[in-house]
Amino acid sequence: MNIMDYIYEKARSRQVTVAFSEIEEEKILLAAKEAMEKGICKPLLVGAKSTILESASKYNIDISGLLIWNCEEEDKVEELIKEYVLKNPIYSEKSMKRKAKDSLYVALMLEAIDQVDATFAGLSHTTGDVIMAGQMVVGLQEGVTTVSSVGIANIPGYKGSEGELLVIGDSAVCANPSAQDLAGIAISACDTTSTLLGWEPRCALVSFSTTGSAEHELIDKVRNAKEIANQLRPDLKIDGEFQLDAAICPMVAAKKVTRESGVAGKANIIIWPDLNVGNIGVKLLQQFAHADAYGPVLQGFKKVVCDCSRSAPVSELVGNIAISAVRAQGGKSNEGI
Numbered sequence: 001m002n003i004m005d006y007i008y009e010k011a012r013s014r015q016v017t018v019a020f021s022e023i024e025e026e027k028i029l030l031a032a033k034e035a036m037e038k039g040i041c042k043p044l045l046v047g048a049k050s051t052i053l054e055s056a057s058k059y060n061i062d063i064s065g066l067l068i069w070n071c072e073e074e075d076k077v078e079e080l081i082k083e084y085v086l087k088n089p090i091y092s093e094k095s096m097k098r099k100a101k102d103s104l105y106v107a108l109m110l111e112a113i114d115q116v117d118a119t120f121a122g123l124s125h126t127t128g129d130v131i132m133a134g135q136m137v138v139g140l141q142e143g144v145t146t147v148s149s150v151g152i153a154n155i156p157g158y159k160g161s162e163g164e165l166l167v168i169g170d171s172a173v174c175a176n177p178s179a180q181d182l183a184g185i186a187i188s189a190c191d192t193t194s195t196l197l198g199w200e201p202r203c204a205l206v207s208f209s210t211t212g213s214a215e216h217e218l219i220d221k222v223r224n225a226k227e228i229a230n231q232l233r234p235d236l237k238i239d240g241e242f243q244l245d246a247a248i249c250p251m252v253a254a255k256k257v258t259r260e261s262g263v264a265g266k267a268n269i270i271i272w273p274d275l276n277v278g279n280i281g282v283k284l285l286q287q288f289a290h291a292d293a294y295g296p297v298l299q300g301f302k303k304v305v306c307d308c309s310r311s312a313p314v315s316e317l318v319g320n321i322a323i324s325a326v327r328a329q330g331g332k333s334n335e336g337i
Contacts, residue, residue, distance in 0.1 A: 003154060003165065003294065004319055007196070011040045011325040016117035018325060019069070019107035023047035025123040026059040031317035036065060040318070041325040044116055047103040048072045069110065071103050084109040084137075099137075104130070108137035111303050117328035120321055122308035131173070131298070134305035141191075143232040144184035144300045149173045150192055150269075151295030153285050160248055161202065161266040167193050168270045168285075171278035172296035182225035183232060186271045188299040190236045193269055195327050196297075204247035204267035205229075205240030206277075210256045213243075222273055239263035244270065297323060304328040 018041040022028045032043035045052050045063070049070040056063045071077055081096045099105040104125055110116045119138075121130050131147050140147070150169035158164045169189050174181060182205065190201035207222040208214060222241040229238040239261050245252040246264055253265025272278035285291040297320075298307050306324040308317055 003152065004322070007319075007322050007326055008038070008040065010329070011322040012038070014329050015039065015042050016325050016328045017042045017044055017067075017115075018118045018120050018321060018328070019044045019046050019110055019116040020120050021046045021103040021107040022121055022124045023052045023103070024055050026055070026061070027312075027314050027317060028120075028123055029056060029059060029061045029063060030314045031321060032066060033061060033063060034314065034318050035321045035325075038318070040322045041118075042067065044069055044107075044110075046071065046107040046110065069106070071100070071106055077106065080106065080109055080113070083113050087113060102133075104133050105137060108133055108305070111305075112138050118304035118306060118324045120306045120308065120324060122306070123310050125307075127173075127307050130305065130307040134298075134301050138305060139302045140300055141184075141188065141302055144188055146174050146177060146181040146184060147298060147300040148177075148181075148185040148188060149296035149298055150189045151282060151293045151297065152197075153282070153291045153293050155285060155289050155291040158289070158291075160268065162197075162199060162268045165197075165268075166248070166270060167197075167268060168272070168282060168293075169278070169296075169299075170272065170275065171282040171293075172275075173298070175275040177225075177274060179221045179224035180228055182221065182271065182273070183228035183238075184300060186225065186229045186238045186269075187233050187236065189269050189271060190233070190238065192297060192299045192327065195330060196323065199268055201236060201269055202263045202267050203236065203238045203269040203271060204242050204263050205238065205271050205273070206244050206247055207241040207273055208243065209241050210243045210246045211241065211259065213256070218273065237262045240271075242267075294319070294323070297327070 020032045044067045046069045107119045111119050148170040149172040153166045186203050193201045205222045207219050209219045226240045246256045247267040250265035257264040304327045
C-alpha cells in the first residue's frame, strides 16, 4: 500500500475535527471541502461568518456541509476566552481578546480546550506566525524545549528496517538545537512516528562519530542529547551517537557498534545534529536517490498544529490535512504500514 493511501485510510477510520482559520484563502476552502468529501476529517471553518460566505461566493465554492465557528458572535468569543484563561491563567482575558482578532488564535484556543483536535494554517500566516501562535496558545509537550519537524522519505531501492521508508528530522525548523533541544526533537519524532505510521520507533542520533570513534564538541552535543532523551523517556529506543551507515545498515553496525543497541543498524528514524545537515541531507535524498519527501510535519506542541506551504497545490494540502488528522487521533495504531 502507498504511504499516502495508508494515511488516508487511517484518517477515515476515526474522523477528528480540524480547524481552518484562513477562511479568505481559496485553497483553504477547497482543501477543507475535499477533506470533508473524502471523509478525512470534520472541517471547522473559524472566522467571521460573513467573510466565509463572501469568500465562498467569490471563488464559487459550495461550502454546504462544512461547519462554521462564527467569530462575529461576541458572546461566543468571550465565553471561549474565559474558558481558555481559566485553564491557562498566565494569560489575561484582555490579552487574549486582542489576540482573538486573528482567527488563528481563536482556532488554537478551541484546540487548547479540546473543542477541536488539530489546527491547520500557513497560507496567509508565515511558518514563524504559526509556530509563535502555537507555542503561546497550545504550548509545548512536557520535556520538549523547541518546535521541530520531521519528514517521511520514500527512497526507491532502499532496503531499510521499514522497507523504502525512513523518518528524518529536523530538516526545516530548528537551526542549531542544543543537546536539550535535540533530545526533545528525538522524543517528538518517536511519538509522531508511532502515531502516524504505527511503527515501533528506533531513533538514531547521527553525527560524524560512532560511539566514541572521534572526539569533538559537536559530538558531545549529540551524546548529551542521547543521555537526556533516555532519562526523559526511558520507554523509547533512542540511541547514538552513530554515523549514518551505522544507524541504518546492520553489517556496518555489527562492525562499528560493539555495545548492545536496540537501534544500531535498524533505525527507522534519523535525527540530524543541526539544520545544515538536515537541509543538505533531505536534498541529497531527493536529488540523488530520487526520494519523495513528505512533510515537513511540525511537532513538539501539546496538540497537533499544522503549517502548510503557501505554494502547495490543493492535493498536497489535503494530504497534509490527512497527516494532521491521523496524528490528532493519538495513540499507536494496531497495524503499521
